[in-house]
Amino acid sequence: MKDVLDNLPADSGESLERLVNSGLSRRDFLKFCTGVAVMLGLPVGMGSKIAEAVTSAKRPPVLWLSAQECTGCTESLLRTNHPTLEKLILELISLDYHETLNAGAGHQAEEARVKSMKENKGKYVLVVDGSIPVKDNGIYCKIGGKTALSLLEEMGSQAAAVIAIGSCSSWGGVPSAAPNPTGASPVNAIFKSKGIKTPVVNIPGCPPNGYNFLSTVLYFVTFKKLPELDDEGRPKFAYGRIIHENCERRPHFDAGRFAVEFGDEGHRKGYCLYKLGCKGPETFNNCPTLLYNDVGSGAWPVGTGHPCFGCSEKGVGFEAPLHTPARLQFITPPLSFPGITEDKAKGATVAGAAVVAGIAGAALGAAAVTGKKLSKKEDEKTERKER
Amino acid sequence: MDIERRDFLKIAAGSSLLLAAGESSALMRPPKSMPPEAVGMFYDSTICIGCKVCQKACKESNKLPAEHTVIGPEMSIPVWDNPIDLSGKTYNIIKCYKSGTAENKNQEENGFAFIQRHCMHCVDPACVSACPVSALRKNPTNGVVTYNKDACIGCRYCQVACPFNIPKMEWDNPFPQIRKCQFCDHRFKEGKFSACCEFCPTGASIFGPAKDLLEEARKRLTLKPGQYYDYPVATVNSKQKQRQKVAAYVNYIYGEKEAGGTQFIMLSGVPFDKLGMPSLSDKSDAALSEGLQHTLYKGMIAPAAVLAGLIFAAYRSTKNDK
16 A cells, blocks of 8 residues: 555646645645644644645545445534645645536446546545445445445455445444444444455544544655554554543533433533433543634533433444443543552561661670679679678 | 369360350350441442542541651552551541552452442441440441541450451541541531442442432342443442443342341442451451350359459468468
8 A cells, every 4th residue: 555655646746736726825724734743743843744645646546335324424624624624635736536526426436436446456545424224234224236335345345445434334334233233333343344444534523523534635645655554444643542631521521510300500610421321421522622613612412411322432423322331431530549448658668677676686785785784783782682 | 263274274175166166156145236227338349430539538527637657668668648558537538459560450360450448337347336435426326437536445345346346546636536537427416428439430339228228229239241330339329320331249248147237238240358358257246255255254253253263372372471
């Protein structure tokens, strides 16, 4: 994969010009790239490297496959402001196929997909949103007469990497909720069963934050490798911490101030929503630091006064009852719980023991000497008496 | 008095065996029963999340100062108000059991569990029995074991008597008192209840009539692990419930019988001896010691007889010297 991407044509110099001509000022563009670098946890200087990567003559081809989905992931991506989606798909990447955003339709669109796949075999990035039904050979989701299952197999095996956007393609999401009538499965499960080795990045969320997706794509384009992933295949820069750790209401949790029901005094005062079933303590995501739609904290669930629902966490969202208290992932701070039995003081130090021993020894010596003296006196007395 | 040294020791050993026989001793007074309007507390370790809000609420409600302790290897890490055990400044503490990798909650092997420690408010409290000046008393109606600092003489018999190691002396105070949980009885007058239960977010600690709590505990033992149950929060009869997945309980209610029963009962997913709870007989030590004492000193006849005997023996053995 790395070799393939290394062979992409280098910057021809005119592409930055193209960007500037399209209305994005050079300054704004570099600002954006630096912003992305910072969000990825990279040094600020990396911004220019990202700029270099995204302005190379050949924009990285991206194919977007939608299976059992609600288009929420696309909608969420549409609301990114820096850059806006049209900048992303027209200037930064080459979005060759996307069922919602395609200009063409029907067979025309399918043709474009097949053409791009042929041209960019092994080089394109495949984005999948929606879960893939596997029951009854996947007949529950078809595009152009082909099942989503066969499309994923075909497109996934030839891709450089797959980005599974949204909870559905990451771990099953809503369609996989019990009783899961269509056998909805995530991308990585299908790859595993079909033996497809293409690397998969999961960007779970319902919908996920557009910037997490954007940053992953740009990281891939810039460094020609995937960002660091956790055990669940999620990029660590976005899913490294639980929501509870950075939550704006965390101080209320620590102080024991809770909203007990919707609309009560604590709820109006913005207290912690743990008692209302907030899943922040078991959900890995960067919602509280990144927030949504660039409008401050009023646009993410906890900011609006609703407990986190755990939409991005496997086994939590769409599975645990909404108002069930979260199972704490980490007991923080871990060091500070007393054990069942605790040593309460240091044992005798060598110096301390020596001092005590010295005193005891001196006392013993003194006693012995006194004893001797006394017995001497005694002896003298008896001698005198005898005389 | 022609008792030989050997015989005396024999008798002494025999009588101590009699004491050790304990349970079946005829000297034991009948056990006390739960007061009519006994209040209690119920701690369910499986749903405790270790947030320590109860500790914070306890300190606030009882106006207790912060504690400066050292923890960690070699006692090298100073921490601020993070007590390692009950003390004159801490009436309530959450302790943590860890084993192996400590990955799973409520699991004995490679797991962890929390335990809340504070006064158990025994039905037949040994501390009350041991207190020579009735500074510690058990409220005859609600059963709360309270402390009266004006009566206390500082003998610390209560500390020795308590099987749960609860009463603590203020060692750093020139006019020390015995300190322990009193179920926040000062809050009862305001119509409130124990602060730790009021603030517990999960319902791990709940307050209520002792018999309702026992009923609730028995009910929880009938639940199947994995099913959902509406756990009451703050009080046992609370309307506020939290639906949670039931963990696998150890089929035992700690405090139902221990030391003659306690008004603080517990459930856990990890055996109680692992959580540092002593395994005790179902009779209070106070029943035996009081039975013994009250038999020996009944009408002061036996002590008077012993005294007379001693005087006679002393008189006889010194008679020849005069």
